[in-house]
Amino acid sequence: MTEYLVRRLLQSVLVLFLITLVAFGLIHAAPGGPTQIMLSPGLSPEALKVQAHNLGLDQPLHIQYIRWLGDMLKGDLGYTFKNNLPVGDILWPTVGNTLVLMAVAWLLSLIIAIPWGIYNSTSAYGISDQVASFVSYVGFAMPAFWFGILLQELFALKLNLLPLSDMWTMGEEGNIGNLILHLLMPVTVLSLGFLASYVKYSRSSMLEVLDQDYIRTARAKGVPERKVVFRHALRNALIPIITVLGLDLPILVGGATLTERVFNWPGMGRLFIEMALAREYSVLMAITIVTAVMVIIGNLVADILYAIVDPRVQLGRKGGRAA
Amino acid sequence: MTELNLDPSLGTPELGSGEATKAADAPSSAWRLFWSKFSRNRFAVIGLIVLGFFILVALFARLIAPHDPTYIDYMFANLPAGSEGHLLGTDELGRDIFSRLVYSSQTSLMVGFSVAVAAVCIGSILGAISGYFGGIIDTIFMRIIDVMYSLPTLFINILVLAIFGSKFVYMILILSLTSWMGVARLVRGVFLQLREMQYVEAAKAIGVSNWGIIFRHLLRNASFPIIVNATLMVGGAILAESALSFLGLGIQAPMTSWGIMLSNAQEFMLVDPMQAVYPGLCILIVVLAVNFIGDGIRDAMDPRHKVMISRRRLDKWREEYYKSEI
Numbered sequence: 089m090t091e092y093l094v095r096r097l098l099q100s101v102l103v104l105f106l107i108t109l110v111a112f113g114l115i116h117a118a119p120g121g122p123t124q125i126m127l128s129p130g131l132s133p134e135a136l137k138v139q140a141h142n143l144g145l146d147q148p149l150h151i152q153y154i155r156w157l158g159d160m161l162k163g164d165l166g167y168t169f170k171n172n173l174p175v176g177d178i179l180w181p182t183v184g185n186t187l188v189l190m191a192v193a194w195l196l197s198l199i200i201a202i203p204w205g206i207y208n209s210t211s212a213y214g215i216s217d218q219v220a221s222f223v224s225y226v227g228f229a230m231p232a233f234w235f236g237i238l239l240q241e242l243f244a245l246k247l248n249l250l251p252l253s254d255m256w257t258m259g260e261e262g263n264i265g266n267l268i269l270h271l272l273m274p275v276t277v278l279s280l281g282f283l284a285s286y287v288k289y290s291r292s293s294m295l296e297v298l299d300q301d302y303i304r305t306a307r308a309k310g311v312p313e314r315k316v317v318f319r320h321a322l323r324n325a326l327i328p329i330i331t332v333l334g335l336d337l338p339i340l341v342g343g344a345t346l347t348e349r350v351f352n353w354p355g356m357g358r359l360f361i362e363m364a365l366a367r368e369y370s371v372l373m374a375i376t377i378v379t380a381v382m383v384i385i386g387n388l389v390a391d392i393l394y395a396i397v398d399p400r401v402q403l404g405r406k407g408g409r410a411a
Numbered sequence: 412m413t414e415l416n417l418d419p420s421l422g423t424p425e426l427g428s429g430e431a432t433k434a435a436d437a438p439s440s441a442w443r444l445f446w447s448k449f450s451r452n453r454f455a456v457i458g459l460i461v462l463g464f465f466i467l468v469a470l471f472a473r474l475i476a477p478h479d480p481t482y483i484d485y486m487f488a489n490l491p492a493g494s495e496g497h498l499l500g501t502d503e504l505g506r507d508i509f510s511r512l513v514y515s516s517q518t519s520l521m522v523g524f525s526v527a528v529a530a531v532c533i534g535s536i537l538g539a540i541s542g543y544f545g546g547i548i549d550t551i552f553m554r555i556i557d558v559m560y561s562l563p564t565l566f567i568n569i570l571v572l573a574i575f576g577s578k579f580v581y582m583i584l585i586l587s588l589t590s591w592m593g594v595a596r597l598v599r600g601v602f603l604q605l606r607e608m609q610y611v612e613a614a615k616a617i618g619v620s621n622w623g624i625i626f627r628h629l630l631r632n633a634s635f636p637i638i639v640n641a642t643l644m645v646g647g648a649i650l651a652e653s654a655l656s657f658l659g660l661g662i663q664a665p666m667t668s669w670g671i672m673l674s675n676a677q678e679f680m681l682v683d684p685m686q687a688v689y690p691g692l693c694i695l696i697v698v699l700a701v702n703f704i705g706d707g708i709r710d711a712m713d714p715r716h717k718v719m720i721s722r723r724r725l726d727k728w729r730e731e732y733y734k735s736e737i
Contacts, residue, residue, distance in 0.1 A: 099557075106558045114570060229646060229698035231653050231670075234691030237677050241684045335560070345565050346654055350677070360566060361658055364573035372570055376562070383561045 205290025227284025334390020455707020534594025542602025
């Protein structure tokens, strides 16, 4: 187990290192490079040189990279070009807001999807199963932001039941009831996306397990169906779902981006779009790295959970699931 | 509505052209078997018809659209649906909404198909090299895929388009560069399985080059899973394009796309809520159609897949069976 953990950790560090290379490389591949973007326009050539020197832009690329990486490791995410604000001050509050939205939507969809999928596996091709299949088809094919706009038009503009956007009503910051009202629509949009895949997945995973010999044996011995499903089948069926949850994390972050944009939710995704349009590269890099770290940790946790839950996983083999 | 009836004839050769030639020299007609299974899947056939319909609309957009989709006329801004000469009304700049919808289908289908083709090419080549040669190359490619999977794709797309500017070609490039991994893994899996086969050994023995073996002998074994994957990728690319255009980073102004129309519609939600409905509905229908086709191909190819029979029909059969016994 320890050996597996160490290897998996080292792998994550390697992946993270490659991601920093990609992010850094992208910025420096931009037409004109960061020099043009970062330096204030309209300065004399001498002043530009001084500024470039101060920002370390006259150094060779690998030195710049090492410096940047060192700053990142120390937790210094750099400064915005426009007002020279520390990136961390802008970024961290939005991370929290995104996590609130994501966690609620994700938990909600899991709470609905897994029991529903289990039920559907026991009555495959029944009405509930057909409804679930319809929901997942639509959930996969519908642009989430469109669904959001439709909800806004219906519940906020037409029926006037829910707040149109934002996280709090002005002056009501910290009021949980107010937060819940604001959460309702974005959470619905986000959880439909997850629901679509989780219902389908837990159903097929259950069906596969229910088809196995030991289930037939249990039934033949006269174990009641309820016990067969919940005690014998469910445990094994849940194992592959854990992997899917881990793999879904990037989608979780990416999907929240559009939803945040539509509902003006002050999260990381909305910040990313704003900063992309304003060309604030240091913020973009920081968000990319932060999300990558979140995703990698998520995958790591999923892999470890997988190994703990399923004793059949051979830890000795290289890389577990991914390799 | 008349176009609907024409479509199967358009859809069939489009999917079949590559496969039909192969089937012709095969003794057992695998293609016909596939088609008979596929055509029994109601949803897949509907998907094919709908997709064919949209392809026709895109091809003949010039004839179908009553107005120039870029023609701005403030005199006729924000007309409601059903106004004279404007079937679905006009937007805030007086552009005809129906015409814009029609022309947008060109953008969406073009993005969808080009991304799928490009991603399949990248994925098959990298997956084939990885699976065939194995060893250190395989390890490196698999780590690259791990990295690609742990990046939030949307962020990377936004980042690249923000840095390099929103050009159509760039969008197709970055969308394909972030969606080839599935195909690569799939092809690699097939190659890992098949590279030890005797016919590969025989090919090597008579001096066929590595590339010859990869492209002539092994790659076609993966062709059907690749097609399924590519079909599903078309839908994904259409959704991604609409998202990027919605954010203002995808398709740019004189061109039109369902995503752009949606971002306009959100701004003018109070004036005309229906404007937001049409483009989203178009996206939903096209992507649904494509996904139905993809699932249909997969089910028709999968020998383990049982034909889905409704419970009512099953009960009916059972009843008839019992009756016949008596």
